[in-house]
Amino acid sequence: MAEHATTRDAATTHRTTPHLLILGGTTEARALAAALAGSPLRVTSSLAGRVAEPRLPAGEVRIGGFGGPAGLAAWLRAEAVDAVVDATHPFAAVMSGNAALAARATGVPLLALRRPGWAPAAGDRWHPVASLEAAAAALPALGRRVFLTTGRQGIGAFAHLDGLHFLARSVDPPEPPMPAALEVLLDRGPFTLDGERALLREHRIDVVVTKDSGGAATAPKLTAARELGLPVVVVERPPLPSGVPVAESVPAALEWLGARGTGLR
Known part of the structure; x- marks a missing residue:
């Protein structure tokens, strides 16, 4: 009975704890996961699996695709995700598009975390x-x-x-x-x-x-x-999906999460 009780308690915790999905294995994605370690959030980082030995972020990690926007939407529902941060590479246009479609289908708030692009300097x-x-x-x-x-x-x-x-x-x-x-x-x-x-x-x-x-x-x-x-x-970078808010830094992403009522305020 004790084993069943523990399983039930863990499942209840996952249902009641705000759940954030971070897409991507970029520097910004890892920094965001590290900043949220020990926070009230359950944080899951999803990596595409294209690098043989990726640098793993803090917290829960899943590796591999979702099966397109429909598969991602199903995962968001099944895992009771409360917010998504798309911190994929600026050129991961397919994944960003899938994230936007899945967020729209499920009503889950979505933020794109993108470092600023480079700007030419004198002499370039x-x-x-x-x-x-x-x-x-x-x-x-x-x-x-x-x-x-x-x-x-x-x-x-x-x-x-x-x-x-x-x-x-x-x-x-x-x-x-x-x-x-x-x-x-x-x-x-x-x-x-x-x-x-x-x-x-x-x-x-x-x-x-x-x-x-x-x-x-x-x-x-x-x-x-x-x-x-x-x-x-x-x-040049491909454009982000229309209607998706953008944060250019981890502090800006944390501010966005706090404004969503995810327990960071």
Whole structure:
């Protein structure tokens, strides 16, 4: 009987404790989960599972997809979720869209937590483009030795470019299709300015390709490119779903949660 009572008590606690779902394994997602450790909330962080050894946040963690917006909506109902914070990567447009549809279907409040994008500084030679395909089209006129920092899943967009040499940096090894002349550097930020300067010089890089991920962890490559006078092809962020409020910092997200009556006030 004692075992059954314990199970009932745990289930009741989960039903009565406000439940927050954090989507994403970004720096901001982990910082938010850490800030809420020990709070009155039950916090579940959901990771996509695309990185072999992700940095795990504090609190409960689930790994893997939900099965589209309908699957996410069903999970929100089954787990009695009171609020969702979409802290996925700024380029995780599909997941952000699914979150918006699921929140709309269930009436669960949704916040997008997004670090600000990068802004060009004096001396930058940026070439903004709308997609990875547009970045690939721009490269032949800009250089022959390319530092590709768009993540392993974006490398296929450059596979058709012959005559260019690519240095691609990613956390996990990429999968085909890939450019014929490709060197892969497995590494994870944060990166230092001295390290980025040395890397660009050592590999004789003459053009950099990056997504506008924002944040400090990978920004030193932009400073190093500016110092060396290198062009940088910057893939612009996809738009967020309409009607979703945005917080640009963890404190702003905490303020939003408190205003929702989640027990943080």
